[in-house]
Amino acid sequence: MRNWDALDERGACAADRDCEDAARVCHLLDIPFRHVTFVKEYWHDVFTDFLNEYEKGRTPNPDILCNKHVKFKAFFRYAVEHLGADAMATGHYARTSLEDEEVFEQKHVPRREGLFRDRFEVRNAVKLLQGADAAKDQTFFLSQVSQEALRRTIFPLGGLTKGFVKKIAAENGLGHVLQRKESMGICFIGKRHLESFLLQYLQPRPGNFVSIEDHKVLGTHQGCFLFTLGQGAKIGGLRDPWYVVDKDLSRGDVFVAPGPDHPALYRDLLRTGRVHWIAEEPPAQLVHDKMMECHVRWRHQMALAPCVLTLNQDGSVWVTAVKPMKSLATGQFAVFYKGDECLGSGKIMRLGPSAYTLQLGKSLSAATREAGQGPKSHRPPTDPAN
Missing domain, CATH: 3.40.50.620 (HUPs)
Known part of the structure; x- marks a missing residue:
């Protein structure tokens, strides 16, 4: 082909x-x-x-x-x-x-x-x-x-x-x-740099890198669309690695956190679009109980993660992970498994809040009640799915 x-x-x-x-x-x-x-x-x-x-x-x-x-x-x-x-x-x-x-x-x-x-x-x-x-x-x-x-x-x-x-x-x-190396990655990009390739088709939309911890602007970028959650962010002038944990498309902010295991990288809840079920549309257990235990992965070759699915009327599902999952991103596919069987998949449309955001929210609520202060600027969006 x-x-x-x-x-x-x-x-x-x-x-x-x-x-x-x-x-x-x-x-x-x-x-x-x-x-x-x-x-x-x-x-x-x-x-x-x-x-x-x-x-x-x-x-x-x-x-x-x-x-x-x-x-x-x-x-x-x-x-x-x-x-x-x-x-x-x-x-x-x-x-x-x-x-x-x-x-x-x-x-x-x-x-x-x-x-x-x-x-x-x-x-x-x-x-x-x-x-x-x-x-x-x-x-x-x-x-x-x-x-x-x-x-x-x-x-x-x-x-x-x-x-x-x-x-x-x-x-x-x-x-x-x-003698040939295995084909990896997106075929039409090949060995080229993804950012350079995207900028051939999409207009730059400059914005800021913002620290998730103190909300300081750390640098600038050419567009939120160039970054995916969990990706390392190369910010000029900073030696230590920072990682993308959230994006605000309306403001153009890319929120970053220090270190590859920052709690802001982990979430335990997501919602898909309508799921494509391969053998059963949808599985009988999910229809009967409205919930079903299975495993999920959103990247090829990653370890399967145990989760619970909750069926919605529009054919989408909520996915609740047993343990927080790292580097989830909207647009990726959540692929479901039961034993050796691949049940099907659905595109990730919404993400639940990170553990860090929940902790921050509790701390801010407590501080607001005590001091009567409002939230600072450059906050991450309340609904990261946009």
């Missing part, structure tokens, strides 16, 4: 090298190689959202949206409808509840228009399961994939470890791909 138009970019595009490597592998295996372009779909469904989210002060995850809208939608339909494929195979380290044989036994069912008619088609839901290699599991990036695509997809690497896959490649004459 070619999803990003690099004609206007400087330097060589890694996608060209990817294409050459894929063609060479196909030649060695004596299978046909096809090249399909989804630049238009990627721009409208992924990159536009990427820019809009940053402009709103959020931190998007375009890799999850790329799988949802491009690889498991546009490409999937191309493979099934134009190439006549029985199934799609990808190199993700993930598994499903279907055996490969079951995938190929399925007959193609034409897509029906209209939600009401779709309800008459009853099928056993396909579950998305974590890969055998826990260090490489990629279900996080597949948490928005549809049932339609998932039931016609196989993951040949799901039961293998990365090391064993490399061994297979080396034994079959595919050593040229083993």
Whole structure:
């Protein structure tokens, strides 16, 4: 797939090298190689959202949206409808509840228009399961994939470890791909600096770095959208590291705290947008009890955190963590798990107050009652979600 138009970019595009490597592998295996372009779909469904989210002060995850809208939608339909494929195979380290044989036994069912008619088609839901290699599991990036695509997809690497896959490649004459570094990060940014890249598309909105502790202005920046919560803030003239803990888009203030483990970095509550549930819409236990225990992660490969979900009428959920969670940011996806099963995900839309803010609020209330003083200027916003 070619999803990003690099004609206007400087330097060589890694996608060209990817294409050459894929063609060479196909030649060695004596299978046909096809090249399909989804630049238009990627721009409208992924990159536009990427820019809009940053402009709103959020931190998007375009890799999850790329799988949802491009690889498991546009490409999937191309493979099934134009190439006549029985199934799609990808190199993700993930598994499903279907055996490969079951995938190929399925007959193609034409897509029906209209939600009401779709309800008459009853099928056993396909579950998305974590890969055998826990260090490489990629279900996080597949948490928005549809049932339609998932039931016609196989993951040949799901039961293998990365090391064993490399061994297979080396034994079959595919050593040229083993020399390459793993692809990490956002594909259309590549090795470029994120801040410089964003400023090519978004107008600078200068503001101040403000200390969360004494509310002093420590420096200036080019825009709140350039920073995500938990990120280190490089402030000129300061030797010790400071970290972003909050943002006020209306004022342009980025609130920072000293040290990587400051209590202002930790929160135990968040609210998502409408959750995409993979197998059950939503899980029966959550519907029945309005609450459900499970695990959550909002970054790939981070340790799963135990939490409790509370279902809202609009399909969103409140997520209450058993222990405070570090560096949460709106715009990221909260991905939910029960055992090996990836249940689905929802975009983080609101954050609860940090432990530091709660402590500060109590202290300010007490001080205000005693001294009758109002709050100082440069306060962080009361609703950090904006």
